[in-house]
Amino acid sequence: MLVVSVINYKGGVGKTTVTSNLATELAFRGQRVLAIDLDPQASLTFSLVRPEYWEAELSAGKTIKAWFDSFSSGQALSLEDLVISPTAANARIPDGSLDLIPxxxxxxxR
Structure with a gap:
């Protein structure tokens, strides 16, 4: 399994754009890709799902914040439970798949 991380403390350097394009291209080439959005601005998340869907379906408990918060309660969530498959993006990917932890x-x- 190959792991690619895009990290830079400086803002405005294209981290989200690189991550989104790299993830999509790898999925388009037949790879199974999991993108994990750790940025509080959630730009990668909102590039793959509509904000209305995020608010209605994900914000209450299907995000990386829910995973962090679960440690405070003493009942840690599994990251697997947070993985979503953005349907609009995957509809354009013929062979691979692109999943996201929002x-x-x-x-x-925090």
């Missing part, structure tokens, strides 16, 4: 705007408070 971010949460509330991470800014």
């Amino acid at each position: 971010s949460h705007l509330g991470l800014i408070k």
Whole structure:
């Protein structure tokens, strides 16, 4: 299994754009890709799912914030339970798959 991380403390250097394009291209080439959005701005998340869907279906408990918060309660969630498959993106990927663990705007408070 190959792991690729895009990390830079400086803002505005294209981390989200590189991550989104790299993940999509690898999936398009037949790879199974899991993108994990750890950015409190959730730009990668919102590039793959509509904000309305995020608010209605994901924000309450299907984000990386829910995983972090679960440690405080003493009942850690499995990361596997947070994986979603953005349907609009995957509809354009013929062979591979692109999955996502979404971010949460509330991470800014951490």
